[in-house]
Amino acid sequence: MRRASSQLVPLLSFAWLALVATPATAHHDPLSRSEWRVHRADGAVGATIVITGQDATTLAGLRDAPLPPQGAAGGARDEAIRALIQDxxxxxxxxxxxxxxxxxRPLRVTVRRSYEVGITWRCPKALGPVVIDLSFLASLPAEHRHTFNIDLGDGQGAGGGTRRDALLSPEQHRFEWDFSPTPGAPPSPRAERPDRVDVELVPSSPAPAPSVAQTLWLGARHIAGGLDHLLFIVALVLLSGRARTLLVLVSVFTVAHSLTLAAGVLGWVRLNAAIVEPLIAASLVLAGVDVALRARSAGDTGRFQRHTPALVFGFGLVHGLGLAGGLAELGLDGGALAMGLFGYNVGIELAQVAIAVPLFVLCQRISERRDYAVIVLRPASWVIGLCGVLWTVERVVS
Structure with a gap:
C-alpha cells in the first residue's frame, strides 16, 4: 500500500500541473511589427501593420464572429475575415x-503568412507634434512585443528619410515625434494649407526585421511557453543515466530539429500545423513509453541506448517543424532571415540547456535512492504519455 501511494501522489500531482498549466494548442509567438512613412508636404502618414493569424483572431474576435461557412461562394468567408481584421x-x-x-483611411489587407494591414491617415493641418498610439496592443498578452519602424520623411536617410525604431508592448504602445518646422527654415511646399489633404497609399518598404536579440528571446520563449517541448526535454533527461548519454540525446535532438527548423523557415518543407502539432503530441506518448522501459530496467541504460537516439532524431525532425512556425510567421527574407534563424535557434538551445542541466543534476542526486524508478521514472512516464495521448486527441479534434 505504501509503495502504491508513493507512486500515486507524484503521478496525480504532475498530471494536475501538466493539464492545467498550459492548453494543448498550437504554438504561438507574440510578435508583431509595423512600417511607417511620413509625407510631410501632404500632412500624411502611411503604415503597413503586420500581425499573426492568432493575434488577428484575438483582436478581431473571429472565434465569436458570425462568419460565412467554410467554402462559401466567392470567397465570402475570407472577405469577411479581412474586413473584421482591417476594422x-x-x-x-x-x-x-x-x-x-x-x-x-483603410486601404488593403494582404494575407501571406501573416495579415498585413495597410492604412493611411490624413491630418487636419501641417504636421506638428505627432502621436501614434497602437492601442490594439493593450488587448494582446502582456508578453507581446511590437517592432515599430518609421521613415520621418526628411530626406536625410539612405534611400529615404531618417529612420527611427522602437520596441512597443501592451504597456508601452505610443510613439511621439515633433514634426514642427525648425525656426528659420523655409516652409514645406504645402505646409500652409489649412484644409484636410486626402492622399493615396504611401508606399512602404518591407516591414522592419526584428534584431538578433529579439529573435533569440523569441526562440527561448517558444520553448518556455510550450509545455509539450518542455515535457520532451524532461523525457530526455529521465532517459539519461549519465551526463554523456544526456549530451548525446540532446545533440541528436538539436541536430534534427535544427534541420527541419531551417527547412520550414526557408520554405523547403511545408506541412500544415494540423498535422505537425498532433505528431508533436504523439511523440510524447512514445517518449513516455521509453521512460517506462528505463523504469522497468531499474536505471540500467544498456537497453534503451540501442534505439533511443534514432527515436529522438525522428522526434526532433517533427518538433523542428513546430518550432519553425514562430519564425516563419514573421515573413523574413534575405539577410534578415539568416540572422533571424540564427538568433531564434540559439534562443531555443539556450532555453533547452537552462532546463535540462539543472533537472539532470537534481535527478542525479535523487537517482542514488534505491526506489528512484518507483518514485520518479514510473510516475513521470505515465504523466508524459498521458499528456501525449490527451493532446494528440485534442489537436486532431480541434
Missing part, C-alpha cells in the same frame, strides 16, 4: 498631429 486594427490605432485627430 479592428484601424480602430486600434490612433494618429494625432498637433493635438488634432488624423482620419484613418
Amino acid at each position: 479592428a486594427v484601424t480602430r486600434g490605432v490612433r494618429v494625432t498631429s498637433g493635438g488634432g485627430e488624423c482620419q484613418a
